Amino acid sequence: DAGVTQSPTHLIKTRGQQVTLRCSPKSGHDTVSWYQQALGQGPQFIFQYYEEEERQRGNFPDRFSGHQFPNYSSELNVNALLLGDSALYLCASSFAPNNEQFFGPGTRLTVL
Amino acid sequence: AQSVTQLDSQVPVFEEAPVELRCNYSSSVSVYLFWYVQYPNQGLQLLLKYLSGSTLVKGINGFEAEFNKSQTSFHLRKPSVHISDTAEYFCAVSDREGGGADGLTFGKGTHLIIQP
Numbered sequence: 001d002a003g004v005t006q007s008p009t010h011l012i013k014t015r016g017q018q019v020t021l022r023c024s025p026k027s028g029h030d031t032v033s034w035y036q037q038a039l040g041q042g043p044q045f046i047f048q049y050y051e052e053e054e055r056q057r058g059n060f061p062d063r064f065s066g067h068q069f070p071n072y073s074s075e076l077n078v079n080a081l082l083l084g085d086s087a088l089y090l091c092a093s094s095f096a097p098n099n100e101q102f103f104g105p106g107t108r109l110t111v112l
Numbered sequence: 113a114q115s116v117t118q119l120d121s122q123v124p125v126f127e128e129a130p131v132e133l134r135c136n137y138s139s140s141v142s143v144y145l146f147w148y149v150q151y152p153n154q155g156l157q158l159l160l161k162y163l164s165g166s167t168l169v170k171g172i173n174g175f176e177a178e179f180n181k182s183q184t185s186f187h188l189r190k191p192s193v194h195i196s197d198t199a200e201y202f203c204a205v206s207d208r209e210g211g212g213a214d215g216l217t218f219g220k221g222t223h224l225i226i227q228p
Contacts (some may be wrong), residue, residue, distance in 0.1 A: 004155065031213075033213030040220065040221075041220055041221070042116075042204075042219050042220050042221055043202070043216075043218050045213055045214055045216060048212075048214055055214075056213070056214035057214075058214070090155055090156065092155075092213060094213070097213070097214075098209070098212035098215075099212070101213060103148075103156040103157070105153065105154050106155055
């Protein structure tokens with residue numbers, strides 16, 4: 001049974017560019033949440049998708065947007081990248097929004 | 113508003129010695145507490161959680177934690193550590209029993225370093 005998978009594993013972008021990160025949830029899960037983990041910090045909640053809609057959002061600007069597809073996979077898009085967006089982006093999936101989350105290995109984004 | 117303070121950024125311990133990783137929280141509502149582990153280049157894995165009932169919670173890999181409401185603490189312990197326990201450990205608090213994503217607030221993490 002495959003767990004949560006994320007692609008790509010690493011990504012390097014320059015300031016002002018746009019980036020798309022992808023996540024496939026664990027089999028049987030229908031909810032995907034995204035977190036940003038800056039170096040030396042704990043993960044911070046960005047938003048959660050359920051039934052193809054953004055259900056909840058953390059304290060992140062509109063430059064961060066997402067999408068959930070009918071097969072429950074999800075994308076995180078970040079526009080107008082800033083140096084401060086450099087971080088590990090974690091995807092977590094769960095069966096329904098308020099249940100235990102299972103995390104993927106993350107995508108390391110570096111903004112130069 | 114909730115917050116989590118992990119008092120040590122790094123904890124070096126000799127192999128087979130006991131370890132305690134400290135976590136204090138603040139919350140104005142019902143609180144549910146979690147410990148996650150992050151191995152190098154991997155995502156987070158749930159070690160254990162406190163939802164209600166017994167204040168001593170046992171988790172995977174021989175870890176346990178004790179919920180202390182009066183001291184607002186949820187310290188993680190293991191009686192004898194192994195090299196494979198080297199990882200980053202995160203304490204988290206939620207106001208939702210299942211630990212739903214939007215309710216999780218994480219601490220900054222404690223790096224457990226096991227020395228041979």
